[in-house]
Amino acid sequence: MKVTDKDVAYVADLANLELTEEERPRMLRDLNAILGYVDLLEELNTKDVAPMAQVSDRFGVDPAKTGSARFAYARREDIHEGLRKSLAPAVALRGAPETDGTFFEVPKVIEK
Amino acid sequence: MDLTSLTIDAARSAVQERNTTATVWAESHFARISSEDDKIGAFLTLSNERALSQAARMDALAAKGEILPPLGGVPVAIKDVMVTRDVRTTAGSKILENYIPVYDCTAVGRLEAAGAVILGKLNCDEFAMGSSNENSAYKPVHNPRDLERVPGGSSGGSAAAVAAGMAVATLGSDTGGSIRQPASFCGVVGLKPTYGRVSRYGLIAFASSLDHIGPLTRNVKDAALMLRTMAGRDPMDSTSADIPVPDYVAELEKDVRGLRIGVPKECFGAGLDAEVRTSVEIAIQKLASRGCEVVAVSLPHSAYAIPAYYIVATAEASANLARFDGVRYGYRSAEARTLSDMYRKTRDGGFGAEVKRRIMLGTYALSAGYYDAYYLKAQRVRTLLTRDYEEAFGKVDAIVTPTSPTAAFRLGEKSDDPLAMYLADIYTVTANLAGIPGISVPGTPTKSGLPIGVQILGKHFNEATILRLAQACE
Numbered sequence: 001m002k003v004t005d006k007d008v009a010y011v012a013d014l015a016n017l018e019l020t021e022e023e024r025p026r027m028l029r030d031l032n033a034i035l036g037y038v039d040l041l042e043e044l045n046t047k048d049v050a051p052m053a054q055v056s057d058r059f060g061v062d063p064a065k066t067g068s069a070r071f072a073y074a075r076r077e078d079i080h081e082g083l084r085k086s087l088a089p090a091v092a093l094r095g096a097p098e099t100d101g102t103f104f105e106v107p108k109v110i111e112k
Numbered sequence: 113m114d115l116t117s118l119t120i121d122a123a124r125s126a127v128q129e130r131n132t133t134a135t136v137w138a139e140s141h142f143a144r145i146s147s148e149d150d151k152i153g154a155f156l157t158l159s160n161e162r163a164l165s166q167a168a169r170m171d172a173l174a175a176k177g178e179i180l181p182p183l184g185g186v187p188v189a190i191k192d193v194m195v196t197r198d199v200r201t202t203a204g205s206k207i208l209e210n211y212i213p214v215y216d217c218t219a220v221g222r223l224e225a226a227g228a229v230i231l232g233k234l235n236c237d238e239f240a241m242g243s244s245n246e247n248s249a250y251k252p253v254h255n256p257r258d259l260e261r262v263p264g265g266s267s268g269g270s271a272a273a274v275a276a277g278m279a280v281a282t283l284g285s286d287t288g289g290s291i292r293q294p295a296s297f298c299g300v301v302g303l304k305p306t307y308g309r310v311s312r313y314g315l316i317a318f319a320s321s322l323d324h325i326g327p328l329t330r331n332v333k334d335a336a337l338m339l340r341t342m343a344g345r346d347p348m349d350s351t352s353a354d355i356p357v358p359d360y361v362a363e364l365e366k367d368v369r370g371l372r373i374g375v376p377k378e379c380f381g382a383g384l385d386a387e388v389r390t391s392v393e394i395a396i397q398k399l400a401s402r403g404c405e406v407v408a409v410s411l412p413h414s415a416y417a418i419p420a421y422y423i424v425a426t427a428e429a430s431a432n433l434a435r436f437d438g439v440r441y442g443y444r445s446a447e448a449r450t451l452s453d454m455y456r457k458t459r460d461g462g463f464g465a466e467v468k469r470r471i472m473l474g475t476y477a478l479s480a481g482y483y484d485a486y487y488l489k490a491q492r493v494r495t496l497l498t499r500d501y502e503e504a505f506g507k508v509d510a511i512v513t514p515t516s517p518t519a520a521f522r523l524g525e526k527s528d529d530p531l532a533m534y535l536a537d538i539y540t541v542t543a544n545l546a547g548i549p550g551i552s553v554p555g556t557p558t559k560s561g562l563p564i565g566v567q568i569l570g571k572h573f574n575e576a577t578i579l580r581l582a583q584a585c586e
């Protein structure tokens with residue numbers, strides 16, 4: 001088994017999840033099954049292959065242009081009003097579970 | 113009027129020529145939803161008010177004798193992962209159960225600007241994570257062609273609504289096959305455009321480098337119309353491409369004669385259902401009889417697509433879904449006493465099992481000590497998979513494969529085995545990794561009458577060619 005109980009607890013912590021006692025053994029089983037399958041990738045020698053994070057930096061851009069010129073179309077003037085006018089505070093807060101009318105409210109940040 | 117066969121042009125013309133009104137179209141669709149959707153489960157929210165006020169606007173235009181816009185009065189519905197101003201948007205998740213967005217998704221806004229009448233929001237797998245729609249936090253969707261079977265996923269509600277006559281066309285999202293596979297299972301057309309062709313602004317992000325918005329429709333021409341309406345640069349999405357949008361509808365008039373069709377042997381091997389194979393072969397013969405040249409091609413890294421995909425997709429998802437923390441919108445656990453406790457209890461209570469599984473897998477793949485072995489490795493394999501396509505497209509204009517290895521499976525059949533479920537996407541995920549466009553068009557059904565989809569893949573920004581070929585298969 002690649003993943004242990006301890007790993008599940010550690011990764012859940014990183015992901016801001018708790019997972020119940022019932023969820024943990026199932027998670028352990030599923031992660032091991034999936035990662036076991038992912039091991040297939042080890043068959044491939046990728047030493048000299050560049051990683052690919054995005055499509056849009058290779059396709060859909062003018063190949064004759066280089067550097068920042070290539071993405072010049074995505075730039076815009078800094079606009080203070082108009083196109084990207086910000087949401088009014090009351091609108092931005094509308095969906096929040098708790099606010100004081102100006103700020104989002106959360107439970108105590110400093111834990112004693 | 114049979115709502116199950118209504119097309120965009122027929123719906124619009126009837127309003128234009130004043131044989132009916134957009135209001136009647138909207139109301140007859142709402143009536144059908146209320147009589148049919150109890151057994152199908154495609155809708156999560158109806159937007160009656162928004163629909164009827166738009167319908168009234170279209171009726172007023174028609175009454176004045178003005179030319180209606182291209183989608184004038186046409187009833188459409190939207191997968192619930194696209195935000196809609198003042199209309200509840202859940203992403204199929206409890207964590208957004210009461211979320212009312214304050215802005216519109218660009219694609220939705222463009223449809224509405226073209227006259228479409230938005231009926232409501234469609235059920236889907238939670239955060240678009242699934243291949244059967246069984247991961248919806250609200251209810252499963254039943255396949256209108258056979259209620260015991262799944263509609264596919266994650267855009268299951270989008271496919272089922274079109275198949276069952278509850279919307280003329282719908283929007284879905286596709287991160288690994290989520291438009292094409294449900295289209296295949298429900299017997300409708302589903303198009304995933306090139307990455308960057310349609311703005312993703314307002315699409316609740318699952319995996320940002322793989323997410324796409326696209327239409328599900330009753331025929332290829334409607335898909336072309338929907339794409340023409342939505343495509344094009346959007347300043348709100350920096351990855352939307354600055355490339356002119358062709359008239360996809362006019363392009364359909366061109367002949368397919370002389371086009372070269374690639375058939376990759378890797379997509380016809382073990383695991384492919386015999387009836388699906390036959391159906392795709394019939395489609396290939398049909399294209400050959402219309403003058404296409406059929407060429408054998410190879411996509412040698414196909415076997416590595418699913419593992420590479422599930423690492424890249426879950427890694428991106430784990431980052432994207434970090435925003436659901438109970439602070440700015442959505443559900444917040446009432447039990448928590450401290451901030452970190454609040455994050456955890458909110459996410460634990462708000463997310464379903466598959467979403468947690470993918471967040472965990474993605475977090476693991478990105479964590480110290482595993483990043484190179486999993487995430488970077490998967491990204492390198494993504495390069496290899498993309499090169500496979502580049503080489504194949506050096507020889508052919510399009511590639512034909514099955515959309516899914518089987519026809520629709522039964523509810524519950526795979527829901528306990530995530531790996532078996534992931535394999536339902538084996539022929540579709542590579543198009544997302546490479547960013548190429550793909551369409552699923554109904555082929556010859558199984559003997560028992562279940563739909564089968566034929567997938568046609570094209571070069572970047574060459575939707576016109578795959579639409580044309582798909583129409584030749586209809």
